Amino acid sequence: MRNAETVTFGGSALDRAAHLRADPAQLAKLRESGTVLPIWRGKPLFQSGERLAWMAPNSPVLAHSGEIVFLGLDEGVPRFAADISDWSPEAGAEAVEQGFFDPSAQRHPSLSDDHSFLELRGVMTALTARDAELAATAKAVLHWHRSHGFCAACGAESHSAMGGWQKNCPACGAHHFPRTDPVVIMLITRGNRVLIGRNGNWPEGMYSLLAGFIEPGETLEAAVRREVLEESGVQVGAVRYLASQPWPFPSSLMFGCAGEALSDEIRIDPEELEDALWINREEMVLVVTGQHPRIKPARRGAIAHFLIANWLADRLD
Template sequence: MRHAETVTFGGSALDRAGEIRGNPEALAQLRADPAARAVVFWRGKPLIAPERPAALARLAMDHPVLHEAEGTAILLGREDGAPRFAVDISGWEPADLDQSQLGAFLDPSEQRHPLLGDDMAFAELRRVMTWLDPRDAELAASGKAILGWHETHRHCARCGSATDLAQGGWQRVCPDCGGAHFPRTDPVVIMLITHGNSVLMGRSPGWPEGMYSLLAGFVEPGETVEAAVRREVFEEAGVQVGAVSYLSSQPWPFPASLMLGCAGQALSRELTIDPVEIEDALWVTREEMMEVFAGSHPRLLPARRGAIAHFLLENWLADRLT
């Protein structure tokens, strides 16, 4: 495995059991397997044992908490031969729920279900993603992404009729027009743009004060990855980019992106910020970035740990991007 594949949410080689998805009888047998376990989510938050080293919880398929499940359990794959399913219990309402923290950039809240032990809690995946090992992280990201897709795609995009779940949860079919719909994944380029010894950094409105990251943007229809890199950097910062190369990728289930990490060589250093796109941009030298990662820079904070931006910058500093 290339070092570039060790990014968070990648690299666990989960057996996704794609050959089983279209076989209802085989799926029923997997759900009834005594070794089958459910990865449980509440409003996008996975159930974990948060005491470090944290672990993704796996509940037996007959656990009482699963009686509150919404919809059918979705097959995530097989782990050491044992089936793993994603189950959503978002209908449960915690007694002490603080709505103000849900969905925030940093959500420190944890929710504990009365039918579960105090050692298990629902936690925001962006907060705990670096606590999990690669297998737990892949299961959590896959479950969050597929459940999020079902939540927002319950009706046919062609005719508006309610759709039915199919293929073990990896497809929705319209009973009226016959339309088949598959999980959405949006390609996003995220760019390590360098000029000499410096890297281009930007920040979006609403981020914590001092936090900067790599520039990023969605790939448009009919556009190559390389063209998207050049367009996004020019639109956001006014910088022309020459050579572009692929580095690494990361599934990012917030809600449904595939981050395509690329390197690009800037042809100039002059910045022209588009305030509609970003709040600020600047060039940061390698020496300054080392201070940022050490936590000793007087003004800048590093990109979120666990995100591909942090991964690319860390490995740029260590000269190990391949």
């Protein structure tokens, strides 16, 4: 797919400068001249709700810093991210992971009112490609630190290394690295129709493409066929890869695939889906433009929306 890397969170070509991660002295110097993105309980700091708000290393916002991760060089500027989840705002302290979407905003008393911590899903389409990649990287790696504080081999507390990209166990010597969960998301078509479904936890009326985690020992193609069959009862034949998207909610890599359905009948698994249906191109145009009376589209910025839009425009080559 020729325009695959135009998907949100993809294609900015950030210089991650991995060769610098093993040099603590050099990283310390870079921090002095660099900037830091504060993240509070999964929410990056934004300015005016449309661009990342970078702080100087001595900013009072960073007084509650926990883990600090070196993100890379942004046009030569050293970029870091810091977890400040221990900071407690006076109000609006709902955790982003507790619902489908957290619309609340938190403001730090040392910053102007146009600075706020926001859920990334709500502003991701307003960001530049570079800001989107930096935010996704920071959010995913810091979430990994928050959820992997102890060695998976022996249970001892692990210590950060390599600029935040590794954790070492002082007890057994094991090394641990940020994890990414591979997920397939499928544009399943049959003639002029595409298969969509909805999870019961989603906002009312929202539908999207079917998706599921890839299991150990499984190819992308096999995962597509298995997940579609398990969730909807639809059999899939030929499968091809289209595009991928880092999805830091909390730490997935979405593999967008196209699949040709071999059957029409839908038999949903109620444990997986609340509903599934076939929808033709003409009706899908109404969905993505917000004019359908019943069906709401996948969120803009998500690869599901990206794949459907390119399917409608005949740009899947």
